[in-house]
Amino acid sequence: MSTKGNAVASAKTSGTFSLGGDMPVNRLGYGAMRITGKGIWGEPADPEGAKKVLRRAVELGVNFIDTADSYGPDVSERLIGEALAPYAKGIVIATKAGLTRQGPDKWLPVARPEYLNQQVEMSLRRLKTERIDLWQLHRIDPKVPVEESLGVIKKLQEQGKIHHVGLSEVKPHEIDQARKVIEIVSVQNQYNIADRRHEDVLEYCEKNNLAFIPWFPVAAGKLTQPGGALDAAAKRHNATVSQLSLAWLLHRSPVMLPIPGTSSVKHLEENIGAAGVQLSPEEWKEIEAAAK
Numbered sequence: 001m002s003t004k005g006n007a008v009a010s011a012k013t014s015g016t017f018s019l020g021g022d023m024p025v026n027r028l029g030y031g032a033m034r035i036t037g038k039g040i041w042g043e044p045a046d047p048e049g050a051k052k053v054l055r056r057a058v059e060l061g062v063n064f065i066d067t068a069d070s071y072g073p074d075v076s077e078r079l080i081g082e083a084l085a086p087y088a089k090g091i092v093i094a095t096k097a098g099l100t101r102q103g104p105d106k107w108l109p110v111a112r113p114e115y116l117n118q119q120v121e122m123s124l125r126r127l128k129t130e131r132i133d134l135w136q137l138h139r140i141d142p143k144v145p146v147e148e149s150l151g152v153i154k155k156l157q158e159q160g161k162i163h164h165v166g167l168s169e170v171k172p173h174e175i176d177q178a179r180k181v182i183e184i185v186s187v188q189n190q191y192n193i194a195d196r197r198h199e200d201v202l203e204y205c206e207k208n209n210l211a212f213i214p215w216f217p218v219a220a221g222k223l224t225q226p227g228g229a230l231d232a233a234a235k236r237h238n239a240t241v242s243q244l245s246l247a248w249l250l251h252r253s254p255v256m257l258p259i260p261g262t263s264s265v266k267h268l269e270e271n272i273g274a275a276g277v278q279l280s281p282e283e284w285k286e287i288e289a290a291a292k
Contacts, residue, residue, distance in 0.1 A: 011061035014250055014275035017257055019134060019211055020164045020185040025092050027250060028275050029064035030057040030268070031215065031261035035079055036072045039104025043075055044263060051083035056265050058084065058091065060272045066188070066213065066259045068096035068138055069119050069126075070107065077126040085128035094134035094213075095123050096168060096188075098141065098149065111141035113152035120156050136166035136188060140174060150181040157182070166211070172204045186211035186257075193230075193248045193291050194219040205255050217258040219245045219291075229290030239277050244287075246274035251284055 014028035035050035037043055044050045057065065065084075067076045077095060084091065097119035098111040116137075123132060135153065140146050156162050166186030167178055178184050187205055189198040191214035205212040224230055224241045234244045242260070249258045260271040279287075 009060070009269070009273040009276045011057075011063070011272055011275055013061075015254070017211055017255060019092065020183070021209075023092055023133060023164065024090075025064035025257065026061055027257050028062065028246065028272065029066060029213075029257055029259040030054075030062045031259035032065055032067040032076045032080060033071045034261040034263045036075045037104075040071055041101070041104035042072065044079075046263075047079065049265075050079050050263060053263060053265055053268055054080060054083040056268055057272075058088065060269065062272070063090050064092045064094065064257060064259070066094045066096075068099070068136075069123055070096070070099045070101050070138065073101045074122070074126060077123055081126050081128035087129065092133045093127055093129065094136060094166070094186075095127065095132055096136040096138035097123065099138035109139035109141040111137060111139070111144045111146075111149040113144075113148050116149060117152050117156065120153070120161060124161060131160060132162045134164045134166055134186060135162045136168050136186065137178075138168050140167075140170065146174065146178055147181050150178055154182045166213070168215075170201070172200055175201070175204060175210075184210060186213055188213040188215055190214070190216045191249075192217050192219045193245055193252075193287070194221050194223045196291075202253060202255075206253055210255065211257050212253065212255050213257045213259055214249055215259065217246060217249055217260050218242045223291055229287050233279065233283055233287055237277060237279065239273070240270060243270065243274040243277050244279075246271060247277035247279065248284065248287065250275070251279070 011026040011028040016024045018024045100110045164185045168188040230241050234241050249256050
């Protein structure tokens with residue numbers, strides 16, 4: 001199917017997944033990390049342009065937007081609140097806390113209960129909402145038992161400030177541990193066709209019907225080079241290598257919710273075009289063999 005440059009593609013064609021069984025989202029979402037400054041630090045060069053990207057994503061059928069308090073920090077959440085609140089019916093905003101910023105490209109886990117409590121309140125304010133649809137523990141803090149970190153989140157959930165809870169960068173035994181404290185509906189780990197070290201976590205999510213949200217969803221490295229298997233298949237389908245990377249994720253598992261990010265409307269439209277890329281099972285097998 002031809003999708004290159006096709007601005008009328010819609011995220012609605014990517015299929016749906018129901019987070020926690022009661023919050024359906026179109027499977028191709030948007031990751032709002034890139035609407036900040038360089039090094040995911042400070043204000044974007046073009047704040048109005050960033051808001052245009054957010055509004056265009058919604059126009060293109062995206063109803064799952066993922067952010068974090070540490071993107072900026074604070075900047076991404078604030079721009080989402082300014083661009084999209086009050087939110088249209090069915091829009092799901094996911095955010096995270098537990099990873100702090102000391103400067104551009106610097107990240108340090110902090111998941112003390114009193115800190116997470118504060119960050120949830122700040123996220124609510126910046127996102128201009130009374131309830132966070134999906135709150136995710138950005139990292140397990142090695143200095144704090146996960147039971148303590150998630151204990152305060154459970155209280156906030158009981159108060160109606162958080163609807164669903166997810167985890168990020170975890171292993172199966174850590175998901176098990178967390179699920180003893182609180183219901184977990186999603187896991188966000190690094191994953192793409194060229195980087196499949198979290199295959200065990202994806203399988204865990206499939207078995208337990210948890211959403212798997214791959215960050216860094218577009219493959220990089222040798223696999224994407226001109227003349228490679230992805231490039232050849234992309235040319236055959238009049239698609240881009242990025243579109244093919246995203247289409248593979250959608251094909252790989254029904255629990256997969258890719259969240260490609262960008263600060264450009266043109267690139268956003270290209271990413272959404274991935275929802276319309278259809279390959280035969282044989283072609284996918286060929287690409288997967290090349291990836292291995």
